[in-house]
Amino acid sequence: xxxxxxxxxxxxxxxxxxxxxRTALYNYLFTKKHGGTFVLRIEDTDQGRYVPxxxxxxxxxxxxxxxxxxxxxxxxxxxxxxxxxxxxxxxxKYALELVANGKAYYAFDTPEELEAARNEAAAxxxxxxxxxxxxxxxxxxxxxxxxxxxxxxxxxxNDYVIRLKVPENEVVTFTDLIRGEVSFATSELDDKVLMKSxxxxxxxxxxxxxxxxxxxxxxxxxxxxLPSTGHHVLLYRAFGxxxxxxxxxxxxxxxxxxxxxxxxxxxxxxxxxxxxxxxFKKNEKQDFAIDREKTKNQILQILQDAKSISAQLKENEKxxxxxxxxxxxxxxxxxxxxxxxxxxxxxFPVFPINWEGSGDDSIYKGFSGEGFLPEAVVNxxxxxxxxxxxxxxxxxxxxxxxxxxxxxxxxxxxxxxxNKAKWYNQQYLHAADDAELARLVQPLVEAKGYQVSDxxxxxxxxxxxxxxxxxxxxxxxxxxxxxxxxxxxxxxxAKRWKPESRSIFEAxxxxxxxxxxxxAAPLEESVKAFMNEQGKKPGEIMPILRLALAxxxxxxxxxxxxxxxxxxxxxxxxxxxxxxxxxxIG
RNA sequence: GCCCCGUUCGUCUAGGGGUCUAGGACGCCGCCCUUUCACGGCGGUAACACGGGUUCAAAUCCCGUACGGGGUACCA
Numbered sequence: 001x002x003x004x005x006x007x008x009x010x011x012x013x014x015x016x017x018x019x020x021x022r023t024a025l026y027n028y029l030f031t032k033k034h035g036g037t038f039v040l041r042i043e044d045t046d047q048g049r050y051v052p053x054x055x056x057x058x059x060x061x062x063x064x065x066x067x068x069x070x071x072x073x074x075x076x077x078x079x080x081x082x083x084x085x086x087x088x089x090x091x092x093k094y095a096l097e098l099v100a101n102g103k104a105y106y107a108f109d110t111p112e113e114l115e116a117a118r119n120e121a122a123a124x125x126x127x128x129x130x131x132x133x134x135x136x137x138x139x140x141x142x143x144x145x146x147x148x149x150x151x152x153x154x155x156x157x158n159d160y161v162i163r164l165k166v167p168e169n170e171v172v173t174f175t176d177l178i179r180g181e182v183s184f185a186t187s188e189l190d191d192k193v194l195m196k197s198x199x200x201x202x203x204x205x206x207x208x209x210x211x212x213x214x215x216x217x218x219x220x221x222x223x224x225x226l227p228s229t230g231h232h233v234l235l236y237r238a239f240g241x242x243x244x245x246x247x248x249x250x251x252x253x254x255x256x257x258x259x260x261x262x263x264x265x266x267x268x269x270x271x272x273x274x275x276x277x278x279x280f281k282k283n284e285k286q287d288f289a290i291d292r293e294k295t296k297n298q299i300l301q302i303l304q305d306a307k308s309i310s311a312q313l314k315e316n317e318k319x320x321x322x323x324x325x326x327x328x329x330x331x332x333x334x335x336x337x338x339x340x341x342x343x344x345x346x347x348f349p350v351f352p353i354n355w356e357g358s359g360d361d362s363i364y365k366g367f368s369g370e371g372f373l374p375e376a377v378v379n380x381x382x383x384x385x386x387x388x389x390x391x392x393x394x395x396x397x398x399x400x401x402x403x404x405x406x407x408x409x410x411x412x413x414x415x416x417x418x419n420k421a422k423w424y425n426q427q428y429l430h431a432a433d434d435a436e437l438a439r440l441v442q443p444l445v446e447a448k449g450y451q452v453s454d455x456x457x458x459x460x461x462x463x464x465x466x467x468x469x470x471x472x473x474x475x476x477x478x479x480x481x482x483x484x485x486x487x488x489x490x491x492x493x494a495k496r497w498k499p500e501s502r503s504i505f506e507a508x509x510x511x512x513x514x515x516x517x518x519x520a521a522p523l524e525e526s527v528k529a530f531m532n533e534q535g536k537k538p539g540e541i542m543p544i545l546r547l548a549l550a551x552x553x554x555x556x557x558x559x560x561x562x563x564x565x566x567x568x569x570x571x572x573x574x575x576x577x578x579x580x581x582x583x584x585i586g
Numbered sequence: 587g588c589c590c591c592g593u594u595c596g597u598c599u600a601g602g603g604g605u606c607u608a609g610g611a612c613g614c615c616g617c618c619c620u621u622u623c624a625c626g627g628c629g630g631u632a633a634c635a636c637g638g639g640u641u642c643a644a645a646u647c648c649c650g651u652a653c654g655g656g657g658u659a660c661c662a
Contacts (some may be wrong), residue, residue, distance in 0.1 A: 010662045046661055052618040111660075128588055128658080161660050179591070188589050188658095196660040203662050250591080253655070258596065261613080286610050307596090336655070383611090387599055391610045410599075412592050413655055420598065420612045430625075467624040477623090492622095542621030554623040 004036025006218045011043040015355035016381045018304035019254040022381045028067040031400035040072030040081040045200045061352040079214045091201035094209050095162045103238035106142035130190040133168050162195040172230045177249040177406045208235040219246045226250045252385045254338045255413045260306035271360030272300045274345040290322050299522030348418040376428040380421045386416045426469045437461040450482035463556035485551035497581040509574045518567040520559040548577035
């Protein structure tokens with residue numbers, strides 16, 4: 001395969017969530033593997049949903065992940081512009097071409113008339129009104145209106161849309177690279193709107209025109225597009241572009257995590273509050289006769305039995321209308337496709353980097369903000385729906401692109417697993433370069449008011465990285481490496497420090513003071529020799545040393561800490577601590 | 587409702603007719619290591635949705651049912 005061209009085509013309606021990032025990642029990996037071109041196109045044909053800053057956010061996110069496109073919006077290239085709102089005229093032209101060829105038609109029905117048609121159909125028991133081969137016969141279209149009438153309406157500037165004229169009684173079949181052959185009966189397809197009355201194209205038209213013009217060879221997108229792919233194939237045919245139609249691959253969706261993976265005693269109250277809040281907000285226009293406390297208790301009760309949530313949410317004959325409403329809400333909130341809201345309500349990040357939108361509750365912490373390394377996020381995401389078939393779990397971006405293939409993508413939806421994400425981060429943190437970690441953590445160190453050299457910080461990171469899961473923990477879990485001990489674990493001190501301890505520890509301090517070099521390994525040798533000499537067991541000496549140096553029973557090895565702190569600081573800490581210990585038991 | 591897609595341990599998955607008494611990873615549990623907390627090492631728990639076919643042989647192929655997911659907008 002040569003001249004492979006793929007595109008990532010998000011719409012700038014807010015922060016790009018992790019599912020979008022994964023789609024971008026797979027597109028990136030596919031082109032890297034085959035030496036192709038990765039295009040970024042912004043699909044902003046819905047003016048109503050445009051969110052300022054989203055486009056920038058998308059680019060920054062891809063940049064953070066290290067999976068930048070090589071052509072497109074914000075980058076440039078031979079097919080500019082890459083923002084669909086800037087390509088408006090192009091779509092108009094192609095839509096008119098379709099009308100001229102009889103593959104599409106004008107429709108003048110107002111939203112009210114469509115609503116009426118829907119209601120009419122519903123009255124006869126058909127709750128499934130479709131604007132299609134049959135129903136269009138009764139609508140105001142250029143297919144059934146007299147030509148003069150159509151022209152008159154166009155001249156008069158009446159609102160209209162252009163719809164695809166779906167052919168009757170055909171079967172559209174295409175091959176999905178992940179799923180194999182997929183077919184749709186055209187009798188099931190509606191006459192999709194191609195051009196909206198505001199003059200903008202819909203996704204369906206714009207995406208076909210652009211993919212064609214931009215010479216896209218492979219469309220790799222989420223499964224939510226699978227049902228409309230029949231329309232898309234029809235459009236390629238209508239334009240006469242079927243010979244160069246891209247190959248389709250529909251990725252499995254990323255699903256919300258299973259509730260029992262995050263529902264614990266400590267999270268249930270918070271999640272209950274968030275859900276209650278959201279439920280009332282969503283239904284504030286509803287005339288509700290039920291009270292908040294009662295609803296909150298109902299939610300709490302359901303969440304508490306995490307294992308049987310789905311059974312509890314099954315609708316029951318005896319359920320009151322508001323109970324049904326609540327159950328439906330919970331079902332949507334707890335199951336199905338991962339959504340932008342899930343991070344806020346369920347307590348884990350769903351965005352790559354932090355998002356600060358305007359308005360209320362629009363600030364979201366991303367993976368980067370939580371202290372994830374981009375390499376870990378990428379590795380984690382790559383494995384959500386794809387697997388190389390080997391037993392290797394840790395892959396660099398380069399390794400991923402070498403191992404990647406569309407055929408290895410699985411077909412079923414993948415549940416988001418935050419535990420796995422954390423594990424990946426821990427692995428990457430553990431393996432990271434000390435100086436690099438120091439660089440990443442430097443802003444936090446400054447924010448805390450600590451003053452240490454780059455070299456010192458790198459050594460501190462070295463000692464801490466094996467014990468941390470998130471970047472900030474490197475610093476937060478070891479304040480004693482950056483300044484005097486602020487708090488002592490008094491319980492442990494009381495347990496281990498005896499009135500007679502002081503003399504032996506002063507002897508030890510003198511022993512340390514006399515060491516030729518203050519380096520971990522020789523220090524350890526020497527202290528062991530001292531303990532032997534004095535007939536003391538490590539358990540009698542080491543914990544005290546640790547408490548004196550760090551104030552806590554947790555942290556890096558005692559001798560490593562001593563080396564890092566240096567002789568003077570170590571001895572000062574010991575002296576100060578022994579006084580404090582005496583005071584504690586005194 | 588209708589259409590489309592899917593279904594292997596709690597989760598992510600390997601598997602593409604016999605090598606499967608189903609492999610790996612996360613999580614959980616236990617043991618070891620150990621001056622702490624971790625890391626690490628070792629071990630354990632746990633799955634082919636169900637029913638019919640096809641075949642000498644089915645987790646693997648076919649059909650049905652159930653369940654899950656998506657779509658059903660002048661949203662993408």
